[in-house]
Amino acid sequence: MNTLYHYPLSPFSRKVRLSLGEKKIEVGLVEERYWEQDPDFLRRNPAAKVPVLKMGGRTMADSTAICEYLEEAHPVPALLPKDAVARYEARRLVGWFDDKFYHEVTVKLTGERVYRKVMGTGYPDSTNVKAGAKAIKYHLDYMAFLLEERRWLAGNEMTLADFSAAAQLSCLDYTSDVDWNRHEVVKDWYAKIKSRPAFRSLLADEVPGFQPSAQYADLDF
Known part of the structure; x- marks a missing residue:
C-alpha cells in the first residue's frame, strides 16, 4: 500500500x-x-x-x-509538456507558487490564522496578515494576466503549475482569504480545477478548531 x-x-x-x-x-x-x-x-x-x-x-x-x-x-496523464519551452514555463510557475506565492501570501495568511494556533506558537501577527492580504491581490492580478492569453496557467494544457497554484489557493480558500470576485477569469480557472475528481479528497479536509469557508467545498461558488 x-x-x-x-x-x-x-x-x-x-x-x-x-x-x-x-x-x-x-x-x-x-x-x-x-x-x-x-x-x-x-x-x-x-x-x-x-x-x-x-x-x-x-x-x-x-x-x-x-x-x-x-x-x-507514471507519465499518463502528463502533467508536464513534452516541448522544452512549454516544460520550462510550467516549471517556472511551479517555482513561482511554491516559493514566491507561498512566502508572500500563504505563510502570512494561513500561517498566521491557522498554523500559529495549531502549533501553539501564539496569536496572529496583524502586520503579517495585512502584508499577505495585500500580496494576494498582486498574485491574483498576475494569474489573470496569464489566463487572459491561455486556457491554463502555463499554456493551453493543464500542468503541474495549475496544481501548485491550486494547492496554495485551496488552503487560503479554506479560511476565506481569496477574493474570487477580483478576476472572473481566475475564478473560472479555479472552478475548472476544483471540479476535477483529483480535488475531491481536498474538499473533504477539515482542521479541528477551524470551520472551512462556506464556498470551500461548493463547486458552483
Missing part, C-alpha cells in the same frame, strides 16, 4: 495529492504533525517537512521531487 504522510493544510502535500489523484494512484493518507518532530517521522525525512511518500519500497520527500518522479514513473 502506498502511503502519503501529509498535513491537510500543507499546500505542498496538496500538490502531491492532486498529482496522485490525477494519475489515479491510490494512497493511504497519514496525517503528520511534522512540527512535533516525531523520531519516526524524522527517520523518514530528516528535514522534518511534509509530504513524504512511501511507494514501491522507496521513501521520498520534497513535493517537487515527488511530482517529478511521478511524472517519469
Whole structure:
C-alpha cells in the first residue's frame, strides 16, 4: 500500500495529492504533525517537512521531487509538456507558487490564522496578515494576466503549475482569504480545477478548531 504522510493544510502535500489523484494512484493518507518532530517521522525525512511518500519500497520527500518522479514513473496523464519551452514555463510557475506565492501570501495568511494556533506558537501577527492580504491581490492580478492569453496557467494544457497554484489557493480558500470576485477569469480557472475528481479528497479536509469557508467545498461558488 502506498502511503502519503501529509498535513491537510500543507499546500505542498496538496500538490502531491492532486498529482496522485490525477494519475489515479491510490494512497493511504497519514496525517503528520511534522512540527512535533516525531523520531519516526524524522527517520523518514530528516528535514522534518511534509509530504513524504512511501511507494514501491522507496521513501521520498520534497513535493517537487515527488511530482517529478511521478511524472517519469507514471507519465499518463502528463502533467508536464513534452516541448522544452512549454516544460520550462510550467516549471517556472511551479517555482513561482511554491516559493514566491507561498512566502508572500500563504505563510502570512494561513500561517498566521491557522498554523500559529495549531502549533501553539501564539496569536496572529496583524502586520503579517495585512502584508499577505495585500500580496494576494498582486498574485491574483498576475494569474489573470496569464489566463487572459491561455486556457491554463502555463499554456493551453493543464500542468503541474495549475496544481501548485491550486494547492496554495485551496488552503487560503479554506479560511476565506481569496477574493474570487477580483478576476472572473481566475475564478473560472479555479472552478475548472476544483471540479476535477483529483480535488475531491481536498474538499473533504477539515482542521479541528477551524470551520472551512462556506464556498470551500461548493463547486458552483
